[in-house]
Amino acid sequence: MPEHILKIHSVPFEDLRSGQKNCEVRNCSDRDFQTGDTVRLLLIDDAGKPANRELLRTITHIQRGYGLPDDLCVLSYGWQFQFNQDAFQAEMKAASLSELTDDLREILGRPNFTCNGIAQMLRTTGRDIPRKSEEEQAATIHWLLGHYLQDRINWRANASNELRTAAEKYKTASTADQGEVGTYPQEGL
Template sequence: MTDQVECNCAWNPDRHADTCPVYMQQRIEALRAEIEELDTLRNRQSDLLSQTAIAVRGPEPALTRYSHADIPSRVKAVVADLEAVRGLLSGLIRAVRSINCTPRHAIMIKGDDEPCFWQRREWVEYVLGLCTEAEAALTATTAPKVRPDLIRFDFINADGQPDSKMITHDDMRERYNALYQQSESSLEREQIALAHAHDPMPVLDDDLRYILGRPNFWCYSLANAMRAMGQEIARKAEEEQAAVIHWLLKAYFEHGPGWRDAVEKILAAEREKELAKGGEQ
């Protein structure tokens, strides 16, 4: 492509100046070749990483590409699992090789023409326990990690290319934790504003004035009636006053203007119970 531009380096035709069109064209071609080489190397490394991810995690689900970011941690976990299995197998091999098989351990059993070797029960149980641990570790290492709550997450990777991977709902919530906190803060502010806009305190009407204005000596007889109904009230004037006012307020909020009738019905029913008890005696 250098023949498409003209050289303007009249002073030295053997070496083009940095501003010469021919030199610029040569640099462009060299950079293009370098970019192509780097692209080939990147694609090769990407394929190797993808194959490694598949080897570690299993086949990719449909329409999904595994991320390469967690390959080191996953490989580290696999290596740790294998080391754990190797340690268990080594212990199992050492235990099996300690079987009593010398002539002094040999015994003859009727009906068997070959010698048998006695073993203590606790040693046999120990070896079987090692087998169980090794089998469990091997199963945990080779079994696929099933995660039924996976969802597809599309994103732009570090290379600026579209990518996707399967993550859990918990992972998704962690990614957007800041947004959740912001939403919760907004909701809390709205609730506080709503509470301020609608004052929960009722209007101080005649019924509330009557209930809240009960003196402590007035509450004595009603507190005794409440004790008869099973309520525990300390025998102090202030405790009796607080319990009675609280009970009357509860009746007010439940029955509205009919709270007096509701209280009288409860007290009347209690008096009838007491009269019935007295008649039985």
């Protein structure tokens, strides 16, 4: 059966990887998708660059028509049981923490009383974080760990920059709405 190589962004990639999602809308005007074909989904970052992770899926159903434009179809996927050692190792490397470094100690050992301001800023970016110190701590550690796993060298600077950007948006919105600004982390982490 033919193999189609398609690019995919992180959110739909993770939804497919987790099994939460098993289909997607695709442009089918330039490909002859058939039931039974293999689809190799290559994760790309926001800039469109490869992120060295992939999924293999088998097309189990193709929906065309029924209100869809002629150039679009819905591909339903089943699991691809072909084992790809390189993709598996890349997936494991991206998800693993090889040793407890000083940076990881800083992230994982963060006391909950230091997490309130960060949690406030994360809420301004749309995250739903309950207003309990344990929840704020968990959300903050999860967010910091995500930055660490994305870039183990620059995670702190990247997280601080994201906080500064959120703080500026919050400050602008609060000043316009209320004439004053609540507490927020002004110096990043």
